[in-house]
Amino acid sequence: MRVPLDGLPERVTIYEVGPRDGLQNEDTIVPVADKAEFVVRLADAGLRTIETTSFVHPKWIPQLADAAELLDVLPRDPDLRYPVLVPNERGLDRALANGCTEIAIFGSATETFARRNLNRTIDESLEMFAPVVERALAKGLWVRAYVSMVCGDPWEGDVPIDQVVSVSTRLMDMGCSQLSLGDTIGVGTPGQVTALIEAHAAAGIGADRLAVHFHDTYGQALSNTLAALRAGVTTVDASAGGIGGCPYAESATGNLATEDLVWMLHGLGIDTGVDLAKLVATSRWMAGRLGRPSPSRVVQALSPKE
Amino acid sequence: MRVPLDGLPERVTIYEVGPRDGLQNEDTIVPVADKAEFVVRLADAGLRTIETTSFVHPKWIPQLADAAELLDVLPRDPDLRYPVLVPNERGLDRALANGCTEIAIFGSATETFARRNLNRTIDESLEMFAPVVERALAKGLWVRAYVSMVCGDPWEGDVPIDQVVSVSTRLMDMGCSQLSLGDTIGVGTPGQVTALIEAHAAAGIGADRLAVHFHDTYGQALSNTLAALRAGVTTVDASAGGIGGCPYAESATGNLATEDLVWMLHGLGIDTGVDLAKLVATSRWMAGRLGRPSPSRVVQALSPKE
Numbered sequence: 001m002r003v004p005l006d007g008l009p010e011r012v013t014i015y016e017v018g019p020r021d022g023l024q025n026e027d028t029i030v031p032v033a034d035k036a037e038f039v040v041r042l043a044d045a046g047l048r049t050i051e052t053t054s055f056v057h058p059k060w061i062p063q064l065a066d067a068a069e070l071l072d073v074l075p076r077d078p079d080l081r082y083p084v085l086v087p088n089e090r091g092l093d094r095a096l097a098n099g100c101t102e103i104a105i106f107g108s109a110t111e112t113f114a115r116r117n118l119n120r121t122i123d124e125s126l127e128m129f130a131p132v133v134e135r136a137l138a139k140g141l142w143v144r145a146y147v148s149m150v151c152g153d154p155w156e157g158d159v160p161i162d163q164v165v166s167v168s169t170r171l172m173d174m175g176c177s178q179l180s181l182g183d184t185i186g187v188g189t190p191g192q193v194t195a196l197i198e199a200h201a202a203a204g205i206g207a208d209r210l211a212v213h214f215h216d217t218y219g220q221a222l223s224n225t226l227a228a229l230r231a232g233v234t235t236v237d238a239s240a241g242g243i244g245g246c247p248y249a250e251s252a253t254g255n256l257a258t259e260d261l262v263w264m265l266h267g268l269g270i271d272t273g274v275d276l277a278k279l280v281a282t283s284r285w286m287a288g289r290l291g292r293p294s295p296s297r298v299v300q301a302l303s304p305k306e
Numbered sequence: 307m308r309v310p311l312d313g314l315p316e317r318v319t320i321y322e323v324g325p326r327d328g329l330q331n332e333d334t335i336v337p338v339a340d341k342a343e344f345v346v347r348l349a350d351a352g353l354r355t356i357e358t359t360s361f362v363h364p365k366w367i368p369q370l371a372d373a374a375e376l377l378d379v380l381p382r383d384p385d386l387r388y389p390v391l392v393p394n395e396r397g398l399d400r401a402l403a404n405g406c407t408e409i410a411i412f413g414s415a416t417e418t419f420a421r422r423n424l425n426r427t428i429d430e431s432l433e434m435f436a437p438v439v440e441r442a443l444a445k446g447l448w449v450r451a452y453v454s455m456v457c458g459d460p461w462e463g464d465v466p467i468d469q470v471v472s473v474s475t476r477l478m479d480m481g482c483s484q485l486s487l488g489d490t491i492g493v494g495t496p497g498q499v500t501a502l503i504e505a506h507a508a509a510g511i512g513a514d515r516l517a518v519h520f521h522d523t524y525g526q527a528l529s530n531t532l533a534a535l536r537a538g539v540t541t542v543d544a545s546a547g548g549i550g551g552c553p554y555a556e557s558a559t560g561n562l563a564t565e566d567l568v569w570m571l572h573g574l575g576i577d578t579g580v581d582l583a584k585l586v587a588t589s590r591w592m593a594g595r596l597g598r599p600s601p602s603r604v605v606q607a608l609s610p611k612e
Contacts, residue, residue, distance in 0.1 A: 001457070001458065001464040001465075001494075001498050002497075003495070003497035003498040003500075003501050004497050005496055005497035005500055005533065151307070152307065158307040159307075186607070187573075188307075188573070189309070189569070189570050189572075189573025189574055190311055190532060190570070190573075190574060191308075191309035191310050191311035191573065191574045191575065192307055192309040192573065194309075194311055195309050216603060217603060217607050218566065218569050218603055218604050218607050219528060219563070219566035219569070219570075219602070219603035219604060220528065220566075220569065220570055220573075222525055222526065222528060222529045223528045223529040223531070223532045223570060225529070226496055226529045226532055226533070227311065227532070257525070260524065260525035260526075263495070263524050263525070263526065264495050264496070264525075264526055264529060266495075267493075267494070267495025267496075267497065267498065267526075268495055268496060268497045269497065296525070297522060297523060297524055297525035298524050298525060301492075301523050301524050
């Protein structure tokens, strides 16, 4: 039954991260042909923004070592956006060489995670990103900035909101188009999410330039999404079938499953453009490739019983 | 981090259903000594209202055949409430004989589920409940009424809100103290939940007399709870460790896990009286008794990695 709720948007853009954030954090290395089929099927299910891969060094993420090969075989369509993650200028060079028009950079709200994930201080990581963003913008690329650990950090505990806003502001001041707030370890709750979004607005980063990126480690991803929608956010990151996690963060489990998000949004009468049945079929197929059941509750509920 | 959100209550009463709704729907029959230990540990973790068992005929629910024996060994404390489910007058007789002071009856918002679960039409089931409630009230008992299938029914599909309100009104007109709205198959979303609560208020059943009972089949239980809190509800049903389901409803999986609920409420600065660490330890112990991992995300996240 579709029943709207006051104060929510009419339409939400789902930023699909399964092929990148999902597959990057799975033990199984999926062949490039299956990755391409995954992206094509996600697009056929109505997803229009699909983060496809990462130009990080294959030594760090062997799961995505085939980035160039994947981009080479993916069908291009003016209605489809394929952002790719680039960690540094070398990554940007590779993204440009492969015809990418959208990139994402990945910052941290905490010093400990910056050191562990980027091997740099926050300041050093921002220095590394500055020429990436500058060159990308000069080439006319769209640039998203991720900020991770925005609700808590496994080593530092609570992360002060003004510390997040400080990193966000420095990234957006470089000229990034969109900022994705990532609760990488899934500890946040709806009041904290609302306060984060309001603090960004107060610092000049309105909800129209924000996305939210929740992990379901503590089961909070969807209620946090509801709070974010109410605070004006209209772009939500999700991973088809709930695949992925974060190998560098303790106790981080999968991303919010796209299907669970779509179930809530469609129930609220919010348009996503997604065909849920096609999406579930795609996630069931990918779960077979990964050799384990999908962690998405909706995928489980809509799959035939054994 | 505890960050409140405007429009939510300061305190929420958790109505713990694990020993009844949880264990009733597990394949394993738990020995009475373990059930007693379960209830005692839940109380020690701070839960004050614990639905302990059901006086339904053992032929239908062998898992709870030891109801009288369990109540006989449970420690009594004026601060602890132990409601028990009673299906009919025979069940009420047994509850009274065992010193119960709180009972619950279990109605259905749909004809199909009434037939399948109660072997009666809705009208016939209400006729069966009327003398139960009348006699219970005459004895000074507190009476809760459940209404199941309030958001959808596996056989009938969407359930009109006025159909739910009609059954609710007839139950509350009997003199019941509290009405628990049950999304038995977990299909509801936050707009529908809000509309249901508002429709009950318009019919004279205010949010102060309502509880909500969500299943996490489609991952919606916690965002629906957030919507219910915003609509004024302050009593939330949950099952420690997320155990249980509903054997008579297709594709129904576990109840909202008490731990996942507590994580959100405490994050919102809402008082529950629950010690989360003790609760998680209790659910891990019960998961061992049931021979499978707890489906609660919080229990999984806070358990030592294998």
